[in-house]
């Protein structure tokens with residue numbers, strides 16, 4: 029069992045699983061081969077650049093949420109002139125930020141007509157052949173589990189509405205951008221593609237490229253890859269247009285762990301608590317934000333196995349609880365727990381709240397060996413604060 033290598037490591041640690049990342053890249057390769065679309069990595073989901081080599085053979089580049097991700101993508105994945113693309117979308121740019129972004133990216137996406145009008149001349153002046161894109165809100169809610177993650181939610185600030193796509197606006201752009209999904213299965217990818225085709229045909233004919241966003245959960249076992257591929261092929265043929273996709277989370281899906289150690293057991297009438305050297309609040313914030321229950325290797329639901337525990341984080345926040353789990357053996361001080369699917373939206377979002385040390389970052393190689401990439405210390409906590 030590959031996870032044996034994780035038993036002896038220093039914890040807490042995020043560990044990327046190279047074999048699993050490669051498995052995810054095989055999915056991206058299939059989509060590219062069947063459809064001819066370009067696929068970017070949305071680095072907001074996963075930015076562990078020490079493993080970007082696994083992605084480089086397959087993906088066409090990266091897409092950033094602003095200056096720092098654009099710079100990282102250009103530096104560690106490939107920038108202008110390297111054969112890789114760096115795209116950048118932000119809900120709003122400052123002039124200074126955009127000027128710096130243009131050092132690294134010549135694919136600039138705007139969120140509003142006002143930003144487009146203000147900044148398009150600056151983009152064209154810096155890069156004659158730049159691609160200027162405008163995000164469009166397709167106003168079709170396909171993310172059902174949480175309005176927090178639905179770009180088409182009624183209160184959404186993302187993207188221009190259909191009626192704003194005047195000829196004057198369309199004349200200023202090269203690309204339309206629709207990011208409207210989050211962990212959606214293929215029927216929703218297909219629904220989005222069909223909706224865009226039927227509602228936005230008038231706009232598509234003005235541009236040469238279209239980005240159909242992220243959230244296509246193509247590496248999930250229940251995702252019907254061929255339904256996506258068929259829809260993409262038909263769409264490109266019908267509209268004679270080049271499609272780009274920009275998923276993030278799905279390429280890191282089930283591709284790594286957060287390894288932690290039990291520090292203490294606290295027995296209470298309402299249930300036994302195991303306090304860990306990690307924390308939902310600081311190291312896996314989506315557990316509280318989404319919220320969701322992460323899987324732990326060899327665990328069960330509360331009461332399913334003989335020994336149940338409430339797993340709590342090492343911070344002062346009462347709600348810093350990961351969930352209730354059961355195990356075959358009693359947990360003890362020093363027991364090791366391995367949370368799975370801990371690469372996406374984890375280390376990119378972590379914090380040092382309470383002075384929590386950041387987890388180590390490591391790699392589980394295909395031969396089962398563990399490589400420590402980085403560990404953090406007091407300076408990483410301190411330097412953010414004054």
Ligand SMILES: Cc1ncc(COP(=O)(O)O)c(C=O)c1O
Nearest residue numbers: 070073207210242243275276277
């Ligand atoms: C504009 C944009 N593109 C791509 C993504 C990546 O989405 P996912 O990680 O769900 O594939 C996001 C995520 O929020 C996004 O906002």
